[in-house]
Amino acid sequence: MKRFLILTKAMTLMHLRNGYVLFWNFAFPVLLMFIYGAIMSQFMDYMTPGVIVLNALSFGLVSSSTMMLEMREKSVLRRLQATPLPAGHLVGSYLLVNIIIGILQSTLIIATGALLYKVPVSAASLLLAYPMILAGLLAFMALGGIISGAVAKSGAASAIGMTVYFSLMFISDMIFPLDMLPGWLQNVVPYLPAYPVTQLVRSALLDASLDANWVSHFVLLVTYGAGAMLIAAKLFRWEPKA
Amino acid sequence: MSQTMIDVRNLTAAYGSLTALNGVNLTVAKGEIFGLLGPNGAGKTTLLANVEGLHKPKQGEVHVGGISVQTDAAAAKRQLGIQLQKTALLDDLTVAELVEVYAALYEVYLTSKEIDALLARFDLVEKRNTLARRLSGGQQQRLALAVAIANDPQIVLLDEPTSALDPHARRAVWDVIRQLHDEGRTIVLTTHSMEEAEALCGRIAIIDRGQIVACDTPSALIANLQLNSMLKATVELPLEQVRTLPEVSNARYTGQHLEVETARPEVTLTALHELAARSGRSIRDVMLRQPNLEDVFLKLTGHALAESN
Ligand SMILES: Nc1ncnc2c1ncn2[C@@H]1O[C@H](COP(=O)(O)OP(=O)(O)O)[C@@H](O)[C@H]1O
Ligand SMILES: [Mg+2]
Numbered sequence: 228m229k230r231f232l233i234l235t236k237a238m239t240l241m242h243l244r245n246g247y248v249l250f251w252n253f254a255f256p257v258l259l260m261f262i263y264g265a266i267m268s269q270f271m272d273y274m275t276p277g278v279i280v281l282n283a284l285s286f287g288l289v290s291s292s293t294m295m296l297e298m299r300e301k302s303v304l305r306r307l308q309a310t311p312l313p314a315g316h317l318v319g320s321y322l323l324v325n326i327i328i329g330i331l332q333s334t335l336i337i338a339t340g341a342l343l344y345k346v347p348v349s350a351a352s353l354l355l356a357y358p359m360i361l362a363g364l365l366a367f368m369a370l371g372g373i374i375s376g377a378v379a380k381s382g383a384a385s386a387i388g389m390t391v392y393f394s395l396m397f398i399s400d401m402i403f404p405l406d407m408l409p410g411w412l413q414n415v416v417p418y419l420p421a422y423p424v425t426q427l428v429r430s431a432l433l434d435a436s437l438d439a440n441w442v443s444h445f446v447l448l449v450t451y452g453a454g455a456m457l458i459a460a461k462l463f464r465w466e467p468k469a
Numbered sequence: 470m471s472q473t474m475i476d477v478r479n480l481t482a483a484y485g486s487l488t489a490l491n492g493v494n495l496t497v498a499k500g501e502i503f504g505l506l507g508p509n510g511a512g513k514t515t516l517l518a519n520v521e522g523l524h525k526p527k528q529g530e531v532h533v534g535g536i537s538v539q540t541d542a543a544a545a546k547r548q549l550g551i552q553l554q555k556t557a558l559l560d561d562l563t564v565a566e567l568v569e570v571y572a573a574l575y576e577v578y579l580t581s582k583e584i585d586a587l588l589a590r591f592d593l594v595e596k597r598n599t600l601a602r603r604l605s606g607g608q609q610q611r612l613a614l615a616v617a618i619a620n621d622p623q624i625v626l627l628d629e630p631t632s633a634l635d636p637h638a639r640r641a642v643w644d645v646i647r648q649l650h651d652e653g654r655t656i657v658l659t660t661h662s663m664e665e666a667e668a669l670c671g672r673i674a675i676i677d678r679g680q681i682v683a684c685d686t687p688s689a690l691i692a693n694l695q696l697n698s699m700l701k702a703t704v705e706l707p708l709e710q711v712r713t714l715p716e717v718s719n720a721r722y723t724g725q726h727l728e729v730e731t732a733r734p735e736v737t738l739t740a741l742h743e744l745a746a747r748s749g750r751s752i753r754d755v756m757l758r759q760p761n762l763e764d765v766f767l768k769l770t771g772h773a774l775a776e777s778n
Contacts, residue, residue: 229573229576229578230573230574230576231566233569233570233573233576233578234570234573237562237566240561240562241559241560241561241562242567244561244600245561254765263734267486297560298559298560301554301557302556302557303557303558303559303560305523305551306551306557306558307574308523309521309522309523309546309549309551309553310546310551310571310573310575311543311544311546311547311574311576312574312576313543364608411667414641465523465630468507
């Protein structure tokens with residue numbers, strides 16, 4: 228346990244001392260809220276949960292694995308593998324730090340929405356929204372883990388992650404409502420991983436209630452999350468691909 | 470017989486279809502400084518990786534401190550202090566934080582006093598709060614060594630600990646390695662420098678193309694091959710007479726210089742002086758080159774140690 232705490236403290240320091248990490252994780256989400264607020268201030272109730280999920284999506288698919296990929300490429304992971312530290316502790320510690328970052332990001336976005344754009348939030352809505360955000364984060368990070376494991380270089384991983392992120396972001400009811408999409412796409416999108424998270428977070432945050440279809444959203448999300456975690460664990464590598 | 474700390478038995482290791490090690494056998498006893506000497510690509514790093522539990526052998530077994538690396542990797546890793554050839558430590562941590570974290574990974578928890586004592590040995594105390602990535606090359610190498618022994622291991626494995634260093638930094642690292650040895654630790658290091666192997670190692674395994682071609686003390690390696698010394702002198706004497714001198718196996722001229730291969734240079738030199746005196750010639754600029762590990766390597770493998778660097 229002490230070992231896990233010391234390792235987690237080290238991981239936290241590494242994230243906090245990294246300028247890129249700080250900007251992309253903490254300044255960028257707030258900046259995003261300012262931008263959407265400037266161009267569509269009357270829709271910020273709809274947009275704020277959308278920004279939370281699109282941020283969680285880019286964080287899960289791309290940013291959250293950046294430092295792990297960097298450690299893999301620079302042989303830091305190999306050096307860690309030479310110690311008796313079990314792989315599960317390393318991954319667990321890394322995930323813990325990144326989940327906390329992801330939750331902090333969402334908190335910054337919610338605070339910006341509530342304070343600047345009068346998005347109505349209450350204790351009850353927050354209490355319900357955070358578990359939904361957490362579930363989404365876990366599923367997105369697991370999907371990001373598949374990309375990291377499958378791809379040789381960190382550059383390729385972020386390119387693939389960004390592509391998936393942009394595709395899902397535009398169609399998953401985050402910034403454009405579903406009925407703006409062509410009919411066939413409207414039938415497909417609900418089965419993709421980001422859409423259920425958007426619905427769950429939005430109804431939790433705005434109405435302090437569960438979405439009407441929450442059971443099917445949850446089943447889908449757990450299927451994606453658990454499936455992706457298994458695959459990501461299988462693909463986990465200590466070394467970069469030659 | 471002293472205790473065996475590392476025991477490598479019939480080890481064959483591959484990367485896909487490339488065989489990097491082929492039937493390697495090796496034992497290292499407690500308290501040795503043992504050198505793996507060989508050119509780039511010989512298999513030194515792969516051999517260490519198999520001892521460290523970082524690479525799964527195709528065949529064979531490795532024990533460290535009596536524990537099997539293959540069946541009990543975690544316990545085996547606890548015996549070892551490690552410095553990898555390509556060492557990258559956790560980025561964005563300070564020198565003191567790094568030492569603390571790496572010791573903790575072995576469930577060894579150092580007080581800040583103990584951390585400072587360790588850093589002092591590596592001349593890094595003033596750098597304790599400096600981020601590791603801001604250190605010079607020599608300092609980083611010393612930090613890698615400090616991290617390697619942070620868990621107080623009995624066996625220390627160092628992969629090319631000095632290869633990227635200038636001569637001054639290199640000697641500083643040699644001193645540290647000798648200190649670790651004086652404390653009774655068993656040390657295995659790899660190098661492609663014959664000078665380093667001779668300066669530090671009690672025993673050496675010469676490794677080439679995935680096989681150990683010889684393993685002994687440096688002096689025994691040289692003596693066993695009965696390599697000749699080379700006597701050089703500036704003197705004009707008929708070659709056929711020089712060749713009949715005692716112990717001489719060959720003689721030739723390169724320009725003004727007479728080069729004489731001899732098994733016993735002191736005997737030959739005396740005879741050469743006598744011959745010169747009888748012929749009324751004077752000998753100048755006498756030089757003796759004794760056989761070294763470089764010659765051993767060349768003789769055993771048919772190619773030079775340095776050529777593939
Ligand atoms: N990760 C790897 N993948 C494929 N081949 C490798 C890998 N590491 C080493 N090799 C090959 O294995 C052989 C031995 O390499 P190595 O053990 O690194 O030698 P040394 O440390 O003596 O320079 C070389 O031919 C090298 O190209
Ligand atoms: Mg090597």
